[in-house]
Each structure stands twice: as C-alpha cells, then as structure tokens.
Amino acid sequence: MDGACCGPGYASPQEAIQAPREKLLYTIAIYTGTGIQKPDYLATVDVDPESPTYSQVIHRLEMPGIGDELHHMGWNACSSCHDDGSMSRKYLILPGVRSNKLHIVDTATDPRAPRLHKVVDGAEIKAKADLSGPHTVHCLGSEIIISFLGDAKGEAPGGYLHLDKEFNIVGRWENSMGDIKFGYDFWYQPRHNVMVSSEWAAPNTFMPGFDLEEVGHLKYGRELHFWDFEKREPIESFYLGEDGLLPLEVKFHHDPDSTHGFCGAALSTNVIHWWKDSDDAWKWEKIIDVENEMHPEWPIPLPGVMSAILISMDDKYLYLNNWLHGDMRQYDISDPHNPKLTGQVFMGGLLGKAPIVNGVEVAGGPQMFQLSLDGRRLYVTTSLFSTWDNQFYPEIREKGGVMVMIDCDPENGGMKINEDFIVDFGKEPNGPSRCHESRYPGGDCTSDIWL
Amino acid sequence: MTTHTVTISNRDGATFEVDARRPLLDTLREQGVDLPFGCKYGGCITCAAKLKTGTVDQRRQVALNNRQIANGYVILCVARATSDITLDIGVESHDKLYRNPFLDPLKPHELKADIATPKEG
Numbered sequence: 110m111d112g113a114c115c116g117p118g119y120a121s122p123q124e125a126i127q128a129p130r131e132k133l134l135y136t137i138a139i140y141t142g143t144g145i146q147k148p149d150y151l152a153t154v155d156v157d158p159e160s161p162t163y164s165q166v167i168h169r170l171e172m173p174g175i176g177d178e179l180h181h182m183g184w185n186a187c188s189s190c191h192d193d194g195s196m197s198r199k200y201l202i203l204p205g206v207r208s209n210k211l212h213i214v215d216t217a218t219d220p221r222a223p224r225l226h227k228v229v230d231g232a233e234i235k236a237k238a239d240l241s242g243p244h245t246v247h248c249l250g251s252e253i254i255i256s257f258l259g260d261a262k263g264e265a266p267g268g269y270l271h272l273d274k275e276f277n278i279v280g281r282w283e284n285s286m287g288d289i290k291f292g293y294d295f296w297y298q299p300r301h302n303v304m305v306s307s308e309w310a311a312p313n314t315f316m317p318g319f320d321l322e323e324v325g326h327l328k329y330g331r332e333l334h335f336w337d338f339e340k341r342e343p344i345e346s347f348y349l350g351e352d353g354l355l356p357l358e359v360k361f362h363h364d365p366d367s368t369h370g371f372c373g374a375a376l377s378t379n380v381i382h383w384w385k386d387s388d389d390a391w392k393w394e395k396i397i398d399v400e401n402e403m404h405p406e407w408p409i410p411l412p413g414v415m416s417a418i419l420i421s422m423d424d425k426y427l428y429l430n431n432w433l434h435g436d437m438r439q440y441d442i443s444d445p446h447n448p449k450l451t452g453q454v455f456m457g458g459l460l461g462k463a464p465i466v467n468g469v470e471v472a473g474g475p476q477m478f479q480l481s482l483d484g485r486r487l488y489v490t491t492s493l494f495s496t497w498d499n500q501f502y503p504e505i506r507e508k509g510g511v512m513v514m515i516d517c518d519p520e521n522g523g524m525k526i527n528e529d530f531i532v533d534f535g536k537e538p539n540g541p542s543r544c545h546e547s548r549y550p551g552g553d554c555t556s557d558i559w560l
Numbered sequence: 561m562t563t564h565t566v567t568i569s570n571r572d573g574a575t576f577e578v579d580a581r582r583p584l585l586d587t588l589r590e591q592g593v594d595l596p597f598g599c600k601y602g603g604c605i606t607c608a609a610k611l612k613t614g615t616v617d618q619r620r621q622v623a624l625n626n627r628q629i630a631n632g633y634v635i636l637c638v639a640r641a642t643s644d645i646t647l648d649i650g651v652e653s654h655d656k657l658y659r660n661p662f663l664d665p666l667k668p669h670e671l672k673a674d675i676a677t678p679k680e681g
C-alpha cells in the first residue's frame with residue numbers, strides 16, 4: 110500500500126515526516142486540585158504562525174463534570190488502520206484519572222472547536238471490568254486498548270480495558286496480568302508480536318501525592334514487562350532495581366521492524382534501552398543517567414524526575430525532561446547503545462536556572478511534550494499531576510501552567526526556546542489552569558504504530 | 561436517626577445537621593455545599609478537609625499518611641461525624657496537606673498506617 114491509500118495516518122514513518130505542518134494542537138487543561146470548581150477542558154491552541162491568533166487558546170471544550178483530572182489522551186484510529194478506508198482519525202479519547210470517565214471528543218467535524226461525542230461512564234467501567242485510574246490509550250486496527258492502574262477500589266495492578274470502535278466496553282483486553290504488580294504505560298510492535306508495559310503505582314498510592322518513603326516500601330514500581338501481544342499475556346519481566354525506580358513512559362522505535370525501545374525511569378532519572386539480541390533474547394541496559402543535583406537548602410539530593418520521553422519520527426533523537434531540575438534534553442540515539450547529548454534548554458524547575466521564559470514566570474518544570482512530525486518543533490507543558498504539582502510547585506495554583514515551544518534542529522542536533530511562542534494558562538478566563546498532554550489533529554510522534 | 565452539627569468555619573460558620581451514619585461528603589453536598597471529590601472510596605485525597613474540633617470515624621480512608629492525620633485532615637467521602645464538628649473545607653484548608661518530600665521527609669511513624677512503625681520512646 111502506498112500513501113494514496115484511504116485510511117487514517119501514513120503508510121510509514123518516512124511518509125509521516127513529510128506531512129503538512131501542524132496548525133492546531135490540543136492540550137488538556139485541568140482545574141482539578143486547583144481550588145477552582147470548574148470542569149477540566151480540552152484547549153485548542155493555534156500553532157499556525159500565519160494566523161492572527163497564533164500562540165493563543167482559541168477554543169475550550171469543557172467536560173460535563175468537575176474533578177476528572179484529565180491527563181493523557183489517545184486517538185480512536187492511527188496509522189495502524191492506514192489500509193482501512195472505513196476508519197478515520199476522528200475521535201480523541203480523554204480519560205479522567207480521578208472520575209474514571211472516558212470522554213470521546215469529535216475533533217473532525219470542526220477541528221478548531223472539538224465537540225463531545227460520548228461519555229463512557231466511570232461506574233460502568235468499574236462494574237463491567239473492575240478497573241479504575243485510566244492512563245494510556247492506544248488503538249490497534251479498529252480496537253482501542255486503555256491501561257488502568259487499579260481495580261475498582263484503587264488497588265494495583267489494574268489491567269487493560271478493551272473498547273470496540275463505537276466505544277462500547279468489550280471487557281478486559283488481557284488474558285492474564287501474570288505476576289505484574291503495577292501498571293502504567295504500554296507500547297507495542299506488532300511485527301515482533303511484543304508489547305512492553307511499565308509501572309507507576311496503585312491509584313491509592315499515587316493519587317494522594319508522592320511520599321518518597323513509599324518507594325522503599327515497594328509501593329512504586331521498578332519493573333518492565335514484555336508481553337506476547339497476540340496471546341495477551343506477559344511472558345518476561347525485567348527487574349530494573351535502583352536503576353529503574355518508577356519506570357514510566359515506554360516507546361518503541363517508530364520503525365515497525367525495529368526491536369529497540371526505551372523507558373524513562375522517573376525517580377532514578379535514567380533511560381533504559383531494550384532490544385532483541387542476536388540470540389533472540391530481550392536484553393536491557395541503562396544508557397542515560399541524569400545525576401541528582403544538590404539544592405542549597407534541602408537535606409536530600411534532588412533527582413531530575415524524568416516523567417516523559419519521546420522519540421522523533423525518524424528514530425534519530427530521544428527527548429526527555431527533568432521536571433524538578435527544569436531542563437529538556439535532546440539525545441542523538443542513532444546508535445541506541447551510545448546516546449549523545451546534542452541539546453539542552455531550561456524552563457522553570459526548582460534549581461532557579463530559568464524562572465522566566467518569554468516574559469512569563471514558569472511555575473513547574475518541563476513535563477509533557479509533543480514533537481512535530483518533521484522533528485522541528487517541540488511543544489512542552491509544565492504540570493505533572495495535580496497533587497504532585499501541589500507538593501513540588503505550590504505556586505502553580507496562582508500562576509497556572511505554560512506551554513513553551515522549542516525549536517529543534519533535526520539535521521545537526523540542538524534545541525532553542527522559540528521567542529515568539531508562549532501560551533500562559535495562568536491567564537485563562539476561569540482562572541489559572543494547568544496544561545498537560547498535547548496532540549495534533551493529523552497524528553504526532555506518540556500516537557501512531559505501524560503494522 | 562442520630563445527627564450531629566457540622567460548622568464550616570471558612571464558609572462564615574455556616575452550620576448543617578448531618579446523619580451520623582452517612583459520609584460527610586454526601587450529607588454536605590445534599591445540603592448545597594460545593595465540595596471537590598474524585599474516587600468516593602477514600603483513596604484519592606481530592607475531598608480532604610481539615611477537622612478543627614470534634615471527632616470523626618474515617619477508618620476506611622487509605623489516602624492520608626499519619627502526618628496528614630495528625631495535622632487534622634479528614635477524608636469526607638468516607639468520614640462520618642461522631643460528635644459535633646468544625647471543618648475548614650476546600651483547597652484553602654490544604655496548607656499542610658501537600659509537602660515536598662525532598663525538603664521535608666516523613667518519619668517512620670508518619671507513613672501511611674499499613675507501613676508505619678510505632679513512634680519510638
């Protein structure tokens with residue numbers, strides 16, 4: 110099949126890189142935990158430099174209830190359906206981590222002003238699938254899979270909810286959770302029949318906030334799990350130990366033939382690399398280790414807290430954040446065993462290295478990010494999770510979150526904050542809100558998987 | 561029906577009569593008090609309020625550590641009043657709820673109940 114095909118997305122990562130530049134971007138913005146009794150919402154941000162409303166929020170779709178804690182999101186269809194003319198990338202799925210609801214948002218009818226299509230009730234998910242604490246959304250063909258971090262009572266390990274293309278609950282996706290203790294993120298590589306999943310903690314542990322001492326009491330994860338994707342069951346786990354405390358985001362290379370993948374261990378602030386070796390066995394190694402920094406007034410050294418990673422569509426660069434240190438980094442991973450630091454910028458953070466960006470005081474640090482398909486523009490937001498924000502960056506209540514754009518050089522490496530772009534969520538009409546994950550209507554660097 | 565009086569000090573001392581057998585979140589919301597909540601089973605901390613006087617039974621909560629409990633926090637979605645009580649509600653009452661764990665570590669007796677060790681001495 111070539112690019113003239115009919116379904117959503119692109120025939121290949123190479124074709125995705127050639128796609129037209131993004132003009133709109135969706136990001137969730139929350140009031141949960143801020144003291145403002147308003148619904149969380151999906152903000153449309155104008156990212157077209159030719160537009161008079163460039164770098165502004167141009168639409169806000171409020172959720173029907175208060176207190177969802179919108180967090181991550183995902184599409185109903187991606188390039189895995191590229192050969193299926195009956196599918197289109199029309200609906201964005203917005204789970205509420207606290208409310209357990211799934212908001213299905215139609216972004217196609219009017220991309221500038223998305224509208225609510227349907228809500229999958231949180232109580233129904235608890236009753237039918239015994240799941241709570243939704244996180245990552247992926248689609249595979251016309252099926253949708255969502256990781257949940259807890260059972261209906263908020264205890265780990267949770268499991269995976271399976272929805273059909275009309276967003277009806279099919280039931281649990283997995284046949285077994287094996288010995289997995291916790292859930293979080295997942296990504297799969299169908300040509301190798303493999304899925305990899307990571308571990309945060311039970312909702313009852315992470316939702317109230319972060320007690321560092323609970324890491325030592327094994328309330329947080331430190332393992333990666335390899336699944337037989339077709340059999341829907343885990344087959345091998347890697348114990349990462351102190352190198353892999355809180356292994357959060359997992360990403361495979363976009364190249365569907367590759368077995369290389371990466372995980373950011375948030376608290377250890379390491380990047381873990383895995384691959385299938387010549388002996389056909391899965392191997393892992395630590396390839397990046399961000400040193401803790403001493404804060405002049407604090408008793409415990411400060412880890413970076415690498416809460417997210419992202420791989421450019423050409424698989425050449427890995428981007429990571431250090432939410433507490435305040436820097437975004439770019440590594441050349443052309444040789445995935447030997448990454449090279451090629452770019453770094455500071456925005457916010459607790460070390461005081463860049464308290465103001467483009468005239469806006471930054472509360473929080475770089476947290477979630479989305480890269481343009483061509484690899485040149487990285488949009489970065491600052492809030493992690495309401496209760497954790499309140500612990501580390503209490504001033505974010507008054508200041509709200511910000512979205513910054515970093516210009517990236519995919520040819521020679523390097524990154525630089527774009528001086529013409531900033532979206533200050535501290536100035537939102539209902540008061541300061543906090544922005545988190547972002548997606549582009551045409552697909553992005555964290556959505557698409559190729560069969 | 562046993563009832564108790566709830567006084568909300570940061571809502572101009574407004575008072576409400578509540579059923580002693582039902583969670584405070586439900587009985588207060590039914591009487592028009594605007595309160596944040598999430599899970600409704602005591603696990604997510606969204607509904608935390610500060611108890612200033614009186615006593616509650618909140619044995620079902622799993623969100624608070626022992627330091628937060630010592631600082632007076634109660635989880636309204638599972639807490640029931642066991643006497644007349646006075647509360648501060650909403651985010652304004654959360655001044656001591658959130659703590660930077662690197663700046664201000666917990667002592668072993670201040671952890672959550674299932675992993676705390678008794679205070680020495």
Ligand code: FES
Pocket residue numbers: 596597598599600601602603604605606607608623635636637638
């Ligand atoms: S609503 Fe979640 S702890 Fe009360």
